[in-house]
Amino acid sequence: MTHPVRPVLDVSDLPLHGSGSASPTWWGTLAFMLIEGTGFVLLIAVYLYLASLASTWPLGAPAPAPWAGIAFSALLLVSLVPNFLVARWAERRDVRRVRIGLVIMTLFGVVPLVPRAFEFPALHVMWDSNAYGSITWTLLGLHTTHLVTDLIDTIVLLALMCTRHGANPRRLGDVQDNALYWNFVVVTWLPIFACIYGVPWLL
Amino acid sequence: MSGSYLEQVVQPDTRDTDIPPRLLGPQLERIWGTPRGLWGFLTTVDHKRIGQRYIVTAFIFLAMGGVLALLMRLQLSGPERRFIDPDRYNQIFTMHGTNMMFLFAVPVMEAVAVYIVPLMVGTRNIAFPRLNAFSYWMFLIGGLVLWVGFALDMGPDVGWFAYVPLSGPQYGAGKRSDIWAQMITFTEIAALAVAVELVVTILKQRAPGMTLDRIPLFVWAMLVTAFAVICAMPAIMIASTSLILDRLVGTHFFNPSEGGDVLLWQHLFWFFGHPEVYIIFLPAVGMISSIIPTFARRPIVGYLPLVLALIATGILAFGLWVHHMFVTGLPRLGESFFTASSMAIAVPNGIQIFCWLATLVLGRPVLKTPMLFILAFFFTFVIGGLSGVMVASVPFDTQVHDTYFVVAHFHYVLIGGAVFPLMGAVYYWFPKITGRMMSERIGRWVVGLVVVGFNLTFFPMHILGLQGMPRRIYTYQPELGWGPLNLFVSLSGCILAAGFVLFFFDVVRSMRSGAPASDNPWQAATLEWATSSPPPSYNFSRIPVVTSANPLWDATILPATRGLRVERRELLVTTVVDAEPQARESSPSDSIWPFWAAVTTSVLLVSSIFTPWAVVWGAIPVTFALIGWFWPKSTPEDLA
Numbered sequence: 071m072t073h074p075v076r077p078v079l080d081v082s083d084l085p086l087h088g089s090g091s092a093s094p095t096w097w098g099t100l101a102f103m104l105i106e107g108t109g110f111v112l113l114i115a116v117y118l119y120l121a122s123l124a125s126t127w128p129l130g131a132p133a134p135a136p137w138a139g140i141a142f143s144a145l146l147l148v149s150l151v152p153n154f155l156v157a158r159w160a161e162r163r164d165v166r167r168v169r170i171g172l173v174i175m176t177l178f179g180v181v182p183l184v185p186r187a188f189e190f191p192a193l194h195v196m197w198d199s200n201a202y203g204s205i206t207w208t209l210l211g212l213h214t215t216h217l218v219t220d221l222i223d224t225i226v227l228l229a230l231m232c233t234r235h236g237a238n239p240r241r242l243g244d245v246q247d248n249a250l251y252w253n254f255v256v257v258t259w260l261p262i263f264a265c266i267y268g269v270p271w272l273l
Numbered sequence: 274m275s276g277s278y279l280e281q282v283v284q285p286d287t288r289d290t291d292i293p294p295r296l297l298g299p300q301l302e303r304i305w306g307t308p309r310g311l312w313g314f315l316t317t318v319d320h321k322r323i324g325q326r327y328i329v330t331a332f333i334f335l336a337m338g339g340v341l342a343l344l345m346r347l348q349l350s351g352p353e354r355r356f357i358d359p360d361r362y363n364q365i366f367t368m369h370g371t372n373m374m375f376l377f378a379v380p381v382m383e384a385v386a387v388y389i390v391p392l393m394v395g396t397r398n399i400a401f402p403r404l405n406a407f408s409y410w411m412f413l414i415g416g417l418v419l420w421v422g423f424a425l426d427m428g429p430d431v432g433w434f435a436y437v438p439l440s441g442p443q444y445g446a447g448k449r450s451d452i453w454a455q456m457i458t459f460t461e462i463a464a465l466a467v468a469v470e471l472v473v474t475i476l477k478q479r480a481p482g483m484t485l486d487r488i489p490l491f492v493w494a495m496l497v498t499a500f501a502v503i504c505a506m507p508a509i510m511i512a513s514t515s516l517i518l519d520r521l522v523g524t525h526f527f528n529p530s531e532g533g534d535v536l537l538w539q540h541l542f543w544f545f546g547h548p549e550v551y552i553i554f555l556p557a558v559g560m561i562s563s564i565i566p567t568f569a570r571r572p573i574v575g576y577l578p579l580v581l582a583l584i585a586t587g588i589l590a591f592g593l594w595v596h597h598m599f600v601t602g603l604p605r606l607g608e609s610f611f612t613a614s615s616m617a618i619a620v621p622n623g624i625q626i627f628c629w630l631a632t633l634v635l636g637r638p639v640l641k642t643p644m645l646f647i648l649a650f651f652f653t654f655v656i657g658g659l660s661g662v663m664v665a666s667v668p669f670d671t672q673v674h675d676t677y678f679v680v681a682h683f684h685y686v687l688i689g690g691a692v693f694p695l696m697g698a699v700y701y702w703f704p705k706i707t708g709r710m711m712s713e714r715i716g717r718w719v720v721g722l723v724v725v726g727f728n729l730t731f732f733p734m735h736i737l738g739l740q741g742m743p744r745r746i747y748t749y750q751p752e753l754g755w756g757p758l759n760l761f762v763s764l765s766g767c768i769l770a771a772g773f774v775l776f777f778f779d780v781v782r783s784m785r786s787g788a789p790a791s792d793n794p795w796q797a798a799t800l801e802w803a804t805s806s807p808p809p810s811y812n813f814s815r816i817p818v819v820t821s822a823n824p825l826w827d828a829t830i831l832p833a834t835r836g837l838r839v840e841r842r843e844l845l846v847t848t849v850v851d852a853e854p855q856a857r858e859s860s861p862s863d864s865i866w867p868f869w870a871a872v873t874t875s876v877l878l879v880s881s882i883f884t885p886w887a888v889v890w891g892a893i894p895v896t897f898a899l900i901g902w903f904w905p906k907s908t909p910e911d912l913a
Contacts, residue, residue, distance in 0.1 A: 073792065073793070073802075073803040073804070073825065073831050074829070074830045074831065075814075075815055075817065075830065075831045075832070075833040076830045076831070076832055076833065077290075077815055077832075077833050077834065077835035078818060078832040078833065078834075079481055079818050079832065079833070079834045079835070079854070080834070080835055080836050081481075081816075081834045081835070081836045081837060081845060081854050081857060082288055082290070082835070082836025082837075083836070084836075084845075084854055084855070084856055084857045085855075085856050085857070086856065086857055086858070086859070087856055087858060088846055088855045088856035088858070091849075092846060092848075092855045092856055093846075093856075093858075094400050094401070094473050094477050094478070094846060094858065097400075097472070097473045097476060097477055098400070098401055098469055098473050101468075101469040101472050101473065101503060102469060104503050104504075105465055105469075105503050105506075105507055106507075108503070108504050108507040108508075109507040109510070109511060112507060112508055112511050112541070112544075113511060116511070116515075116526070116537065116541070119534070119537060119540070120532060120533070120534065120537070123532070123534055124532055129531075129532045197518075197522065197523075197524050198522065198523035198524060198525070199525075199531075200525055200531040200532045200533075201524075201525040201526060201528065201531055201532035201533040201534075202532055203524075203525075204515075204518070204519075204524035204525050204526050204533070205526070207524075208515070208518070208524070222896060226900055226903070226904075230904070230905070235905040235911075238905070238911075238912070240859075240911075241905065
């Protein structure tokens with residue numbers, strides 16, 4: 071630096087990594103959640119917009135059968151418990167428990183895909199039948215994409231935790247951020263669930 | 274000699290206090306520097322190199338879009354000219370608008386921020402530097418997709434806002450609209466990535482002591498812009514994705530016969546499209562607020578009102594979109610609301626103008642080229658703002674909708690409001706970026722030619738619009754009487770073009786043989802001027818400590834930090850409000866993976882135009898590239 075400087079502030083004792091809101095990655099995850107959350111809000115707005123235009127809703131189909139959706143939602147809500155525990159173990163830097171937790175979370179990523187696979191036929195409409203089919207398939211599809219993305223992320227983190235990189239606080243921070251993101255996947259599902267199954271029932 | 278000495282001295286956990294001050298720079302350069310050659314070019318994550326690349330690429334797109342504009346002016350210079358056929362003309366005006374909005378205006382503003390913001394907040398690299406590299410490659414490839422499409426006669430021909438049903442499966446045959454829609458995906462991914470980087474850099478990497486009320490106004494402007502990008506861009510991604518789904522897999526979002534709606538497209542597009550205007554304008558506001566105090570030789574007047582005006586504009590920008598749709602027959606009450614909000618946004622903008630004028634009046638202005646561009650901005654932008662208040666009124670808008678009056682209006686606000694400040698910013702920051710001054714003499718000619726050329730070109734378009742000349746027509750009949758004024762516009766366009774040619778000439782000339790620039794040639798107050806010109810790879814050998822809003826004016830000796838490691842890329846993370854140091858965080862090293870991630874993502878996106886299954890098989894290489902990107906390596910940055 072060519073402007074004359076005078077070192078006054080000693081930062082040598084600062085930690086190498088801050089967790090939670092002291093970590094840039096945490097803020098980055100939050101920003102991406104804001105982006106994707108805006109996307110979900112807009113899609114729900116599109117759903118309501120199309121519903122407001124239609125003379126009958128759902129278009130050309132009975133209301134969707136809710137049972138697969140209810141089973142899916144129940145699994146997601148239950149998964150919040152192990153997800154919370156994984157984040158706490160990661161914060162305490164307990165790598166052994168984190169590994170177990172990530173195995174459980176991998177299962178909680180895979181198992182909901184089964185009821186999810188039944189949710190699409192439960193809509194009783196195809197994406198190319200009419201606009202109602204288009205928006206419901208897109209909503210479910212986009213949410214499924216988030217589910218699968220987070221599942222892959224969880225599996226990669228599980229593999230990482232079984233290597234020598236696992237004990238690194240920065241990698242354990244990644245586990246916490248992944249848990250945060252899973253909460254987002256669960257929380258965004260609730261309004262989508264209410265939209266897909268609740269709105270036809272109300273109308 | 275110093276190299277071998279350093280190899281002996283520098284061990285793991287060596288601090289900047291452990292080595293002699295004269296070797297601090299060389300050691301940091303060893304750690305932060307980009308290797309020479311192609312490998313360094315492809316792997317670098319230095320925000321300055323990427324920012325420079327981003328700026329240069331965006332200006333090349335500006336020049337290409339300018340050539341398209343000249344072709345249109347050639348065709349319209351007289352009635353019933355036959356230089357360009359109607360089909361090609363449709364592609365040209367679509368390419369011009371799409372190119373200028375998505376490949377020039379938004380990217381160039383973010384690009385300047387990618388370069389300047391980390392320097393202004395006193396850090397060593399942008400947050401998520403690999404994402405930054407990825408963003409550039411996505412932007413570049415997206416631009417190439419559009420232009421290669423155009424070269425193959427597959428350029429989009431549906432206007433830059435691609436209204437359905439014209440762009441839908443029924444009327445938009447072929448792949449032209451698909452190329453438009455996927456280009457959107459490329460550029461929005463790039464823009465969103467930079468927005469996230471900027472938010473986190475500004476919130477978490479400010480130099481210690483840079484509390485919220487000491488953040489430079491350009492940085493504030495970019496923070497608001499980044500949030501606007503985050504909230505607006507998802508709308509256009511959803512719009513373009515549903516368009517492409519309608520076109521490729523037979524969904525019915527925009528098909529009225531199956532319960533879809535064409536106006537849905539306009540709502541989604543303009544929910545993005547109007548904030549887009551402010552995504553372009555707010556960075557320019559920040560540039561103006563940086564340039565004015567420097568050349569008025571005094572601190573800005575009304576720092577707090579200026580920050581509040583930025584935030585208010587950013588929020589109000591989301592309540593205006595329907596004013597692009599006044600002639601679609603929406604309910605009267607809705608139209609009145611949007612008229613009111615369109616006029617309301619003039620309030621924060623007016624506050625800004627008065628703060629700037631007060632700064633100039635109370636200071637001792639020095640009229641160098643950057644400042645001349647700001648004066649040009651005042652003159653031109655006020656005219657654009659006035660015609661904006663005019664079209665905010667529904668009856669008037671109904672009369673001039675889709676005419677050259679609107680073309681004149683938005684060129685006044687976009688070129689006057691954003692491009693003039695941007696050119697001023699280029700003259701202002703060029704010495705910092707290149708270490709050389711641009712020519713003051715040529716600069717004055719550039720200002721003169723561009724401002725006179727611009728006003729002579731675009732002012733008559735107001736009159737042509739009032740005379741009823743519609744936009745987007747490839748020719749007109751002689752009896753309509755628009756010929757002479759159009760010829761005048763076309764000739765004036767040549768003056769404007771000459772100004773830009775001279776500008777580019779000055780940039781190239783100055784880069785090679787401009788007078789060497791000192792570190793702070795304008796005697797400015799913000800931190801980017803505290804380091805050398807051009808800045809070293811590590812930006813600052815010691816991260817500064819900030820004690821006022823104008824650090825270089827208020828401290829002859831800049832306080833700084835000590836105790837950072839010098840054998841790995843390390844920077845400071847600070848708290849959001851008070852910028853108190855929280856951690857010594859590592860900053861990622863160079864990597865080829867962002868490049869591969871961009872290549873694989875591009876294969877997916879381009880292939881999906883031809884087969885929807887590309888989304889499935891294309892995702893596999895993308896996944897591997899991302900795993901390669903995030904998998905920790907045995908570098909000191911990843912280990913601790």
